[in-house]
Amino acid sequence: MEEEKKAEKRDNKNDQRIWSWGAGTEGQLGTNKLQDEHLPQLIHQPSLSSVSDLACGGAHVIALTSGGKVMSWGRGNSGQLGHGEVVSNSLYPKIVTSLNAYFITHVSAGWSHSAFVSDSGCLFTCGDGSFGQLGHGDYTSHCTPLKVSFFANQHVAQVACGMRHSLVLLKDGSQNQVYGFGSGKRGQLGVSKDKIKSINLPQVISAFEDAEIVQIAANGDHSASLSVDGHLYTWGRGFKGFEDVHSPQCLNSSLNFSKATLGWNHALALTGEGEVYMLGGNHLGVLSDHQSINRPKQIPVDFREANLEKVPGLDGIKIADIATGSEHSIIVTGKM
Incomplete structure (x- = not known):
């Protein structure tokens, strides 16, 4: 019985499927x-x-x-x-x-x-x-x-x-x-x-x-x-x-990044510690930071540093991978 369960797990692992939508x-x-x-x-x-x-x-x-x-x-x-x-x-x-x-x-x-x-x-x-x-x-x-x-x-x-x-x-x-x-x-x-x-x-x-x-x-x-x-x-x-x-x-930052991806109006950057930062637009909620969205508009002295923000709502979660589309973002989480 135990061998059958192991075989089933191997089959499920090898049973790769691809799904699409949109x-x-x-x-x-x-x-x-x-x-x-x-x-x-x-x-x-x-x-x-x-x-x-x-x-x-x-x-x-x-x-x-x-x-x-x-x-x-x-x-x-x-x-x-x-x-x-x-x-x-x-x-x-x-x-x-x-x-x-x-x-x-x-x-x-x-x-x-x-x-x-x-x-x-x-x-x-x-x-x-x-x-x-x-x-x-x-x-x-x-x-x-x-x-x-x-x-x-x-x-x-x-x-x-x-x-x-x-x-x-x-x-x-x-x-x-x-x-x-x-x-x-x-x-x-x-x-x-x-x-x-x-x-x-x-x-x-x-x-x-x-x-x-x-x-x-x-x-x-x-x-x-x-x-x-x-x-x-x-x-x-x-x-x-x-x-x-x-x-x-x-980028004027003390952070060390392990991966970067680009959308049409924003970029995601993943650090070696599993944290995600974003450059660029908050259009369509790609930033999901209401405080940043409502912040008074002004051109900072060093925009490349000031425009880099940690993606909110992910505290305590280690990110394993990132991906971006034209106007959307995806993250893959891992264990801390």
């Missing part, structure tokens, strides 16, 4: 329907039983399996699904067959483009390229993932897709470099103090010459990175009430 008119829920869902719906696809990571874009989803395979579904009008053709939408997950020869370890989804990193450090991109966000040296869109030749002899560790721009974290021996490409009108590329409309080839962000970056993030017209010693850098469109920042600025 806007679904582009097929992004993977339910084989073009409709919104107000409650979580089980995606009935056996191929999703071993998913290790998910990336959600404007209206498409990329799934990465533990075996290094990639599937995608949802809106495909710009080729962002990578299936070799432009489609209005895909109602269920389909394997990106052109990547089958590679073991993919990291994926990212922008508004209408996608990016994939292999275990050998190769970068592939597809989808809308009209702002140069694919990094191929042109403004052409591609419906099949194409290797970014700029990094042919280098090792890409991470990629992050924003609305119309992309960031790449390059592992170069003991030093990591960050590159930006695509739309730069709000400073989100971080490659120049002057305004840049767009660039179509990766350009290094020189502000990190003295910092070892271990994580990058992008969403909307925002960009962020974390250094190995826990310093948070942000650049791009200014959070509500503040000017755009055209080069990475280190």
Whole structure:
């Protein structure tokens, strides 16, 4: 009897299921329907039983399996699904067959483009390229993932897709470099103090010459990175009430962060002690701090420090992970 219980526990552990809900008119829920869902719906696809990571874009989803395979579904009008053709939408997950020869370890989804990193450090991109966000040296869109030749002899560790721009974290021996490409009108590329409309080839962000970056993030017209010693850098469109920042600025804080995520109007930062802080807007309650919301509006002397606030209502709770959507946030709690 005891052995049967153990076997049942193992089966339950291996019985991974994926659920989706919300806007679904582009097929992004993977339910084989073009409709919104107000409650979580089980995606009935056996191929999703071993998913290790998910990336959600404007209206498409990329799934990465533990075996290094990639599937995608949802809106495909710009080729962002990578299936070799432009489609209005895909109602269920389909394997990106052109990547089958590679073991993919990291994926990212922008508004209408996608990016994939292999275990050998190769970068592939597809989808809308009209702002140069694919990094191929042109403004052409591609419906099949194409290797970014700029990094042919280098090792890409991470990629992050924003609305119309992309960031790449390059592992170069003991030093990591960050590159930006695509739309730069709000400073989100971080490659120049002057305004840049767009660039179509990766350009290094020189502000990190003295910092070892271990994580990058992008969403909307925002960009962020974390250094190995826990310093948070942000650049791009200014959070509500503040000017755009055209080069990475280190947050003036004594806190050490372990992860950062970006929404359209806010950012979350997780400390090594399991506390969550927020930068940016309180629109739609993403801050949930009524005192902050009703506080008289004024521009502080050092807004980057004053605008960082601990998310209220979490005292005594250790946070294990964080995630942000365009205008919402999610936290995963752990034991203290």
